[in-house]
Amino acid sequence: MSSSSLLPDDPSVLFTTAGMQQFKPYYTGKANPLKDFGSLNTVSIQKSIRTSDIDEVGDESHLTFFEMLGNFSFGGYWKKESIKWAHEFFTQAMGLKISYVTIFKGSNDVPRDYESQMIWQELGVTDVRAEGMADVFWGPTGSEGPCGPTTELYCQNVEGKNVEIWNIVFNEYFCNGSRERLLEGKAKLTPLATKGIDTGMGLERLAMISQNVGSNFDTNLFSAAMKILPEFVNIKTRRIMADHSRAIAFLVSDGIKPSNKDQGYILRKLMRRVIVYLRLSDLDLSLTDKIFASVINNYSEFYPELDLKLTTSEFSAENDKFTKTLAGGLRELNRIEIIDAAAAFKLYESYGLPFEIIKEIGGEKTVALTREDFDAEFKKHQEKSRAGSEKKFGGHGLLLDTGEIKASNEEEVRIVTRLHTATHLLHASLRKILGNNVKQAGSDITPERLRFDFAFSRKLTPEEIKSVEDSVNSVIKQDIAVIKEEMSYSDAIKTGALSFFKLKYPPMVNVYSVGNFSKELCGGPHVAHSGEIGEFKIIKEEAVSAGVRRIRALVR
Numbered sequence: 001m002s003s004s005s006l007l008p009d010d011p012s013v014l015f016t017t018a019g020m021q022q023f024k025p026y027y028t029g030k031a032n033p034l035k036d037f038g039s040l041n042t043v044s045i046q047k048s049i050r051t052s053d054i055d056e057v058g059d060e061s062h063l064t065f066f067e068m069l070g071n072f073s074f075g076g077y078w079k080k081e082s083i084k085w086a087h088e089f090f091t092q093a094m095g096l097k098i099s100y101v102t103i104f105k106g107s108n109d110v111p112r113d114y115e116s117q118m119i120w121q122e123l124g125v126t127d128v129r130a131e132g133m134a135d136v137f138w139g140p141t142g143s144e145g146p147c148g149p150t151t152e153l154y155c156q157n158v159e160g161k162n163v164e165i166w167n168i169v170f171n172e173y174f175c176n177g178s179r180e181r182l183l184e185g186k187a188k189l190t191p192l193a194t195k196g197i198d199t200g201m202g203l204e205r206l207a208m209i210s211q212n213v214g215s216n217f218d219t220n221l222f223s224a225a226m227k228i229l230p231e232f233v234n235i236k237t238r239r240i241m242a243d244h245s246r247a248i249a250f251l252v253s254d255g256i257k258p259s260n261k262d263q264g265y266i267l268r269k270l271m272r273r274v275i276v277y278l279r280l281s282d283l284d285l286s287l288t289d290k291i292f293a294s295v296i297n298n299y300s301e302f303y304p305e306l307d308l309k310l311t312t313s314e315f316s317a318e319n320d321k322f323t324k325t326l327a328g329g330l331r332e333l334n335r336i337e338i339i340d341a342a343a344a345f346k347l348y349e350s351y352g353l354p355f356e357i358i359k360e361i362g363g364e365k366t367v368a369l370t371r372e373d374f375d376a377e378f379k380k381h382q383e384k385s386r387a388g389s390e391k392k393f394g395g396h397g398l399l400l401d402t403g404e405i406k407a408s409n410e411e412e413v414r415i416v417t418r419l420h421t422a423t424h425l426l427h428a429s430l431r432k433i434l435g436n437n438v439k440q441a442g443s444d445i446t447p448e449r450l451r452f453d454f455a456f457s458r459k460l461t462p463e464e465i466k467s468v469e470d471s472v473n474s475v476i477k478q479d480i481a482v483i484k485e486e487m488s489y490s491d492a493i494k495t496g497a498l499s500f501f502k503l504k505y506p507p508m509v510n511v512y513s514v515g516n517f518s519k520e521l522c523g524g525p526h527v528a529h530s531g532e533i534g535e536f537k538i539i540k541e542e543a544v545s546a547g548v549r550r551i552r553a554l555v556r
Contacts, residue, residue: 015051040076060216103136109148453549
């Protein structure tokens with residue numbers, strides 16, 4: 001089974017940030033592990049992205065992309081088994097020495113974890129350190145979810161620095177707010193009906209310890225990329241470029257394109273940081289092609305979706321866009337005597353210079369500049385833009401925002417409208433090719449692509465994907481009128497119109513039909529004739545979770 005996508009089936013987070021992301025429904029009882037896995041226990045190796053520590057990338061251990069090893073239980077084993085197995089794997093299978101472990105010291109709402117402390121001590125670990133909620137209480141991910149106290153394993157690297165290798169989370173609670181709100185005391189914890197185990201061990205850190213080297217970048221996971229970068233470039237820059245290039249290859253190959261929003265914004269940020277470092281180090285763009293090739297050569301056996309041609313093409317296109325303004329931005333930065341938050345934001349807005357680059361190459365000019373001040377300036381600009389947009393578009397922030405569909409200008413509205421009608425044709429085509437057991441499980445549309453999730457038990461064959469694509473394009477070529485009818489919800493269902501089972505519909509609904517091919521309840525918008533959609537192209541089909549598949553597609 002392949003790793004889940006970096007794009008999660010969870011609207012509250014941008015990326016899959018941990019191995020447990022795809023398992024959240026099993027902790028809360030919304031999904032049945034016995035039905036889906038045949039067991040209360042499972043294991044995974046999950047590709048993940050975190051950008052919260054992007055300023056720290058370049059040290060020994062912080063990364064943006066990483067692989068998370070994990071074992072999980074949804075009402076099966078508990079603390080004694082999980083700690084014992086972790087100790088056994090670490091000390092016997094890997095032959096490594098534990099420096100110390102941590103346990104949760106307790107809070108007003110959650111008691112101290114004496115049980116874990118006792119288990120560790122029985123296993124012979126004498127250095128057990130109690131820490132607080134900010135350090136050893138994990139989760140939730142996103143806006144709410146399962147969470148609980150943790151116990152962590154630390155080990156010394158070759159340079160004698162203690163590194164956290166393994167984190168065992170005891171999911172005992174459901175939090176009705178984000179982690180930030182929990183730490184602020186503004187979220188409520190309620191006990192989960194079924195306790196669960198969630199462990200996470202970063203492959204890169206484990207490799208660093210087991211290969212007896214001083215940093216993630218000295219392991220064989222990065223050695224090929226690091227050798228490509230000339231030694232005259234300082235070590236931090238080389239590490240950042242190697243890390244970001246690996247993340248870029250995985251993000252692009254998962255269907256993400258650089259843009260100014262959401263996941264595309266993060267990808268653009270990573271690309272532009274690499275481009276800036278290329279320029280500052282006087283390196284040729286062709287060097288990144290070699291780094292991307294080394295990454296994909298290293299990982300393609302396990303991640304066959306990695307696409308070198310697409311990665312280099314997207315990076316080259318972003319480079320062409322960015323370099324036109326980069327030189328002017330660097331000149332402006334050198335001209336400014338003191339760079340405060342307002343000046344930094346202007347450099348970002350006018351020239352696309354990321355905060356981290358401004359801070360790094362600005363030197364003493366940026367001593368007083370903080371991320372908090374920059375983010376506050378960014379938020380101020382967003383509020384000003386939103387106010388202007390509301391005035392221009394009669395009370396709406398975005399020009400179009402239905403939750404499923406977002407567009408910020410009239411050109412983007414035209415694109416997402418074409419994509420939206422295409423999702424109806426895609427849904428109908430999937431049912432035609434695969435059977436009426438196919439049901440929509442979610443949809444997300446941006447100007448760059450459509451993402452359509454549907455209930456289906458297996459991977460589609462290349463022939464089936466081609467048949468679905470051909471079916472959609474056949475209806476497009478027929479240029480069939482798209483008809484909108486308003487009727488009661490009950491009448492709409494009687495006509496055979498499809499609905500999205502997760503939504504609650506009002507008494508009166510709109511039904512959109514494309515000839516006899518497609519009929520769905522929908523809030524719009526749609527094209528007037530199918531021919532307006534253009535050519536439909538499926539770019540990826542993948543698993544989201546057990547029994548749910550995802551298609552990414554675009555129109556040209």
